[in-house]
Amino acid sequence: MTLSRRTLIGAGATAALSAVLPRRAYGAAKLRIGLLLPYSGTYAGLGNNITDGMKLAAAEHGGKLGGREVEFVPVDDESDPSKAPANVNKLVFGEKVDVLTGPVHSGVAMAMMQIVKSEKLLTIVTNAGAQAVTGALCVPHVFRTSFSNWQTSYPAADVMLKAGHKKAVLMFWNYAVGIESMAAFKEGYAKGGGTIVKEIAVPFPSAEFQANLSDIAALKPDAVFVFFAGAGAAKFVKDYADAGLRDRIPLYGSGFLTEGVLAAQGAAAEGIKTTLHYADSLDNPANRKFREAFKKATGRNADVYAVQGYDAVNALAQALDKVKGDTGALKELVAAMESVRMESPRGAFRFSKAHNPIQDIYLRQVKGGQEVVLGVAMKDADDPATGCKMPS
Amino acid sequence: MTLSLFALQLLNGVEYGLLLFLVASGLTLVFGVLGVLNFAHGSFYMLGAYLAYWLSARFGSLWIAIAVGVPLMVAVGLLVEKLAIARLYARDHLSQVLLTYGLVLLFNELQSYAFGNDVQSVPTPAPLSIRIPLGEAQTWPAYRVFTAVACLVLAAAMRQVILRTRFGMRVRAGASNAEMVSALGIDIRRLFAALFAAGTALAALAGMLAAPLTTVYPGMGEGVLILSFVVVVIGGIGSIKGAFLGALLVGLSDVFGKVLLPGFASAIVYAVMAAVLVLRPRGLLG
Amino acid sequence: MKLRVLLAAGALALLAPAFSGDRFWLQFLGKAMITCIFAASLDLLVGYAGLVSLAHAAFFGISAYLLAGLSNQLALVNPLLTLPICLLAAAVAALVIGWLSLRATGVYFIMVTLAFTQMLYYFFNDAPGLGGSDGLYVNDRPRLGPLDFADRPTAYAGIWIALVVTYLLLTRVLRAPFGRVLVGIRSNEQRMRSLGFPTPRYKLVAFVIAGALAGLAGYLDATLYGFVNPAQVGWRQSGLLLMTVLLGGKGTLYGPMIGALLLTFIEHYGEQVTTHWNAIVGAFVIAVVLLMPRGIAGLLRGARG
Numbered sequence: 001m002t003l004s005r006r007t008l009i010g011a012g013a014t015a016a017l018s019a020v021l022p023r024r025a026y027g028a029a030k031l032r033i034g035l036l037l038p039y040s041g042t043y044a045g046l047g048n049n050i051t052d053g054m055k056l057a058a059a060e061h062g063g064k065l066g067g068r069e070v071e072f073v074p075v076d077d078e079s080d081p082s083k084a085p086a087n088v089n090k091l092v093f094g095e096k097v098d099v100l101t102g103p104v105h106s107g108v109a110m111a112m113m114q115i116v117k118s119e120k121l122l123t124i125v126t127n128a129g130a131q132a133v134t135g136a137l138c139v140p141h142v143f144r145t146s147f148s149n150w151q152t153s154y155p156a157a158d159v160m161l162k163a164g165h166k167k168a169v170l171m172f173w174n175y176a177v178g179i180e181s182m183a184a185f186k187e188g189y190a191k192g193g194g195t196i197v198k199e200i201a202v203p204f205p206s207a208e209f210q211a212n213l214s215d216i217a218a219l220k221p222d223a224v225f226v227f228f229a230g231a232g233a234a235k236f237v238k239d240y241a242d243a244g245l246r247d248r249i250p251l252y253g254s255g256f257l258t259e260g261v262l263a264a265q266g267a268a269a270e271g272i273k274t275t276l277h278y279a280d281s282l283d284n285p286a287n288r289k290f291r292e293a294f295k296k297a298t299g300r301n302a303d304v305y306a307v308q309g310y311d312a313v314n315a316l317a318q319a320l321d322k323v324k325g326d327t328g329a330l331k332e333l334v335a336a337m338e339s340v341r342m343e344s345p346r347g348a349f350r351f352s353k354a355h356n357p358i359q360d361i362y363l364r365q366v367k368g369g370q371e372v373v374l375g376v377a378m379k380d381a382d383d384p385a386t387g388c389k390m391p392s
Numbered sequence: 393m394t395l396s397l398f399a400l401q402l403l404n405g406v407e408y409g410l411l412l413f414l415v416a417s418g419l420t421l422v423f424g425v426l427g428v429l430n431f432a433h434g435s436f437y438m439l440g441a442y443l444a445y446w447l448s449a450r451f452g453s454l455w456i457a458i459a460v461g462v463p464l465m466v467a468v469g470l471l472v473e474k475l476a477i478a479r480l481y482a483r484d485h486l487s488q489v490l491l492t493y494g495l496v497l498l499f500n501e502l503q504s505y506a507f508g509n510d511v512q513s514v515p516t517p518a519p520l521s522i523r524i525p526l527g528e529a530q531t532w533p534a535y536r537v538f539t540a541v542a543c544l545v546l547a548a549a550m551r552q553v554i555l556r557t558r559f560g561m562r563v564r565a566g567a568s569n570a571e572m573v574s575a576l577g578i579d580i581r582r583l584f585a586a587l588f589a590a591g592t593a594l595a596a597l598a599g600m601l602a603a604p605l606t607t608v609y610p611g612m613g614e615g616v617l618i619l620s621f622v623v624v625v626i627g628g629i630g631s632i633k634g635a636f637l638g639a640l641l642v643g644l645s646d647v648f649g650k651v652l653l654p655g656f657a658s659a660i661v662y663a664v665m666a667a668v669l670v671l672r673p674r675g676l677l678g
Numbered sequence: 679m680k681l682r683v684l685l686a687a688g689a690l691a692l693l694a695p696a697f698s699g700d701r702f703w704l705q706f707l708g709k710a711m712i713t714c715i716f717a718a719s720l721d722l723l724v725g726y727a728g729l730v731s732l733a734h735a736a737f738f739g740i741s742a743y744l745l746a747g748l749s750n751q752l753a754l755v756n757p758l759l760t761l762p763i764c765l766l767a768a769a770v771a772a773l774v775i776g777w778l779s780l781r782a783t784g785v786y787f788i789m790v791t792l793a794f795t796q797m798l799y800y801f802f803n804d805a806p807g808l809g810g811s812d813g814l815y816v817n818d819r820p821r822l823g824p825l826d827f828a829d830r831p832t833a834y835a836g837i838w839i840a841l842v843v844t845y846l847l848l849t850r851v852l853r854a855p856f857g858r859v860l861v862g863i864r865s866n867e868q869r870m871r872s873l874g875f876p877t878p879r880y881k882l883v884a885f886v887i888a889g890a891l892a893g894l895a896g897y898l899d900a901t902l903y904g905f906v907n908p909a910q911v912g913w914r915q916s917g918l919l920l921m922t923v924l925l926g927g928k929g930t931l932y933g934p935m936i937g938a939l940l941l942t943f944i945e946h947y948g949e950q951v952t953t954h955w956n957a958i959v960g961a962f963v964i965a966v967v968l969l970m971p972r973g974i975a976g977l978l979r980g981a982r983g
Contacts, residue, residue, distance in 0.1 A: 039953050040500070042611045044509035076949060081813055082910040085903040086709050090946065093702035107907055110812045114905045130812060174658075174804060175811035202650070203658030203800065204811065205615070207606065210404040211647040217529035218397045231511045231609035238513075238607070244523055244531030264513035264607050429785070479968060485785070486730065490924045491967040493917070497960025505954065618792075618913060625789040658800040662793040666778075669790050673782045 031068035031325065033316075034091035036102030036112060037126075039076040042205075042230060045260060046104050046305045047076075050126050052298050053309030054101070056290075057317070059297070065313070066320025073097050081107030088115045098327040099124065101312055104305075106130035106176045113137050120330050122337070124312045127305060131180050134356035136387035140334050143355040145312040147277050148383040149180035152254040155361045155378035156225060156275045157188030160252055165223035167197050169216050171209075172227040174201035181227040181254055197221045207232045213243045224249055229256035234264040241268035255279075258366060259304050269366045277357070277381075278304040278346040279364045279371045287345035307345050311357075315340045315349075354385035393651070396527055401647050403526075407536055409643025410543035414598040415616055416623040416635045417550060418591030424630020425566050426584050428477055429485050431492035433595050434617030435499035440465060440596025441612060442503055444603040445512045454517045458600050462593050469592025473585045481584070500610070509610050514603040539601045546597075550632055563587060622661055626668050628678025637676055641668075681978070685932055689842060696834050704830040705902065710942040711841045712898045717922045717934035718844055719891030724920065725929030726852060727884040728864030732916040733775050733791035734892050736798045737768040739911030741893030742900040743802060746814045757820035757827070764897045765890050772889020776882050792913055799912040813907030816900050827901050837898050844891055848931055851887065860884055925966050927973025936974050 035054070037047035051074065058070045073095045077087045084107070091097050092115060100116065100123045103109055109128035116123045117139045125133055125144040129152065134144055160168060168189065172178035178201075186196060197219055200212045216224060224245075228236045233256065240246055246268065255276025258269055280291070280303065290310060294302035319336035323329050342349050352358045363377040393401075419433045440461060447457035476495065480488045516535045523531035554560035562583055565573045574580040599613075606612065623642050627634025642661055649660030656663070668676060692711065695703040716738060723729040741764040748754040748763065779790040802808055819828040827833045851857050862870045863877050871877050900906050909915070926937020944962060948955035970976050 040504065040956055042609060044504065044610060048509065080909055081907040082915060085905055089702060089705040093705065107812050107909065111905050114815055179810065201654060208408060208646060210408065211401055211650040214397060214400045214404060214530060215651055231607055234511050234513065234607040242523060242533035261511045264511045266513060483971065486924050487967055490921055491964055493921055494960045494963030494967065497956045501954045501957035621789065625786060629785060658804065659797045662796045666790055666793040669782050669786055673786055
């Protein structure tokens with residue numbers, strides 16, 4: 001455990017020094033930020049983008065947050081919930097990070113919450129949209145800079161109803177994210193008087209959609225609302241177009257249907273409308289600056305995942321400045337995080353009472369191979385945070 | 393379910409099954425004749441898909457990519473056989489599984505290092521981009537028809553090779569009794585090497601053909617691998633005909649399972665395999 | 679004799695974290711020891727009975743989920759109650775699955791066990807109320823009087839005891855006539871049958887014992903982490919366990935345990951060296967297969983001369 005020994009010696013020296021010298025910032029100890037993200041397998045692209053977004057933000061702060069030099073400690077969680085407890089253990093107790101961030105996969109997030117809830121460690125969720133994180137399992141020292149599954153799907157119901165689609169078919173992967181997305185959509189759709197003709201649950205991560213597409217073609221609904229992401233989403237959109245459905249039955253989904261796979265989908269994605277808390281083409285100064293800097297630093301185009309990482313470090317920077325880098329003063333740090341206000345590439349950013357972002361959800365449409373923002377589907381969307389009892 | 397929907401689902405199931413057959417055929421050959429459980433079979437499928445992506449981007453045509461890619465994968469197969477597999481013929485199945493599992497890990501890292509982790513698309517060749525209307529509700533992409541036909545042609549070609557050529561005769565002989573074949577003076581090692589390379593190429597070709605449909609992404613070989621094993625076992629190890637029947641059965645039960653028994657759709661394929669093995673413990677034609 | 683000394687020394691060394699109280703090592707080695715139990719139970723099947731089962735993760739999962747259910751729904755925290763119940767459930771599941779699977783042989787047997795593990799995976803993943811792909815928490819971990827297993831050192835001690843008991847139990851079973859018959863079946867089943875042994879029954883009993891021990895591992899895992907997830911049940915987990923057993927050296931009991939410890943450490947440190955740590959593991963696996971045909975335990979055996 002070479003790293004741990006080094007940290008121990010460093011911490012020991014710091015402790016000795018700070019006993020003699022007047023106390024300024026939280027020692028000269030590095031700020032160790034743990035990254036619980038996938039760096040291998042299907043979700044590696046997301047893990048890389050979140051990491052690079054975080055690194056960009058850190059660089060923009062001169063590599064220091066709250067006066068402390070930033071050190072990123074990545075652990076490849078492989079998006080595997082069965083290895084999650086061990087990986088969280090590695091970061092929290094082995095590497096003894098000061099702040100924990102991640103993960104991509106909701107199952108991993110659940111494992112993480114189990115350990116983190118009793119540890120006084122500031123945790124920032126940079127992707128996983130599981131409702132429970134800022135819902136039934138909410139804890140003061142856990143924040144989320146990404147989204148909740150409710151936020152990205154609920155607004156779509158209103159959009160579809162306004163467009164006159166009163167009868168819809170739902171199709172989704174039968175796992176936590178898909179189920180929560182559909183639940184949120186159904187809530188909004190039923191409220192507005194829409195009818196769900198059929199709910200098609202596809203086993204995750206199966207990408208064989210032909211059977212269900214034929215079914216949809218026969219049912220002839222007004223529109224289809226789906227949840228798929230990554231390679232499966234790429235295939236779904238292509239299959240949907242190949243089956244001739246794209247021009248007959250309008251396709252809607254939360255933004256993950258196209259995020260990161262728009263290039264792979266090509267012409268098949270034209271005309272698809274999605275709702276998400278971000279769009280590459282958002283025209284605001286923060287986004288323009290961010291996208292340019294990201295492209296310069298990595299050679300890749302930024303996406304929503306990069307933004308989530310970027311915002312996490314920026315929020316942390318604001319909060320740490322207020323507490324002068326003292327990650328041990330958890331109560332003050334939490335209060336500082338709660339008061340964070342910033343102009344994120346996604347728009348105005350602040351945390352809700354349950355520590356989920358309050359953010360605008362945009363309606364986007366694919367036009368000419370780009371996500372064009374048609375407008376705001378829901379302003380200041382705040383996750384209902386069902387079951388969250390935050391101690392005051 | 394209306395007749396037209398039924399016919400459509402039948403079509404879906406058959407087309408899915410045919411592509412599965414192409415992947416599984418290589419696996420059943422290698423296992424049936426060489427006795428090698430090749431866990432890296434899914435990796436060859438993935439490598440084929442990535443080659444299709446890389447070469448078609450370079451040469452601007454999927455056909456050229458396949459023409460270049462297949463011989464390349466044959467070479468890869470020969471290399472893997474010589475360096476790793478050949479040492480395992482004397483060892484037990486489990487050592488083969490373990491070694492090929494190590495290969496899977498290596499190939500995954502190779503893919504990540506060489507091609508990155510993004511989802512990539514392979515454009516469908518222009519003449520096959522048209523969509524064929526099926527009734528008034530749905531269309532079918534011509535490319536799917538092409539892959540289905542290609543798989544059928546390859547199946548027929550395989551049958552001819554196995555039944556009518558010298559090589560096929562040796563393969564069949566080697567499947568029944570490798571010792572005898574070698575005692576008869578036929579170089580069993582060359583035969584095995586050729587067969588393994590053929591199996592590799594078949595898996596890779598399946599990946600190349602499927603690439604425009606499935607897109608190309610990390611870990612794409614895993615699901616295919618497990619399904620290939622299911623197909624091979626249902627059909628009976630070593631039987632190409634069995635793999636053909638098994639693949640169709642898997643394809644159809646998957647499709648109809650999704651439509652008729654959506655609650656059990658995920659487990660259907662495995663339930664079918666368990667049922668087949670209860671009735672015929674050596675597979676359909678094993 | 680030397681081997682026994684080595685193993686005893688290793689076991690005592692494993693006790694160290696319980697005294698140092700280091701929270702990382704308690705969880706890390708605790709998990710490693712659970713994997714040792716899991717691997718040893720599979721070795722009974724693979725190394726001694728000659729049965730390659732991919733269903734092992736299923737028994738692990740059934741026991742783990744049952745603990746979660748007993749704790750969450752029935753507020754049962756007494757391990758003297760919950761442990762036997764979970765072990766029994768795993769054993770019964772092994773009885774059923776074993777009886778159905780053993781009708782096939784060779785690769786077909788492996789695939790039938792795979793089919794069952796997959797069906798169970800989808801059951802845990804899809805059935806409502808079981809937490810789906812997010813998994814479940816074990817709300818109240820086992821407690822017995824003053825012993826609270828949510829407390830790390832206590833859980834660690836419990837796991838250590840379970841490991842020692844498992845190893846001693848298995849060695850006893852294998853040294854007994856039952857174990858010898860098993861080995862006989864592995865080398866030549868026909869002969870054992872002609873000698874009058876009802877071989878299917880022996881294989882089934884081995885399957886059940888192994889399944890129950892896998893259930894023990896699952897119970898301990900759910901106790902240590904307080905979290906169960908369908909990802910723990912499924913062919914990937916079973917496959918990984920099989921790899922561990924083979925790497926360590928099947929048919930030795932201690933070999934798979936060493937394999938489990940070694941793999942855990944390699945994965946941990948490999949990651950600190952490079953992001954392409956999977957390649958390191960892959961190369962290591964290939965090297966072991968090509969150079970150490972009897973697994974890592976083969977090295978130790980060789981050293982004994």
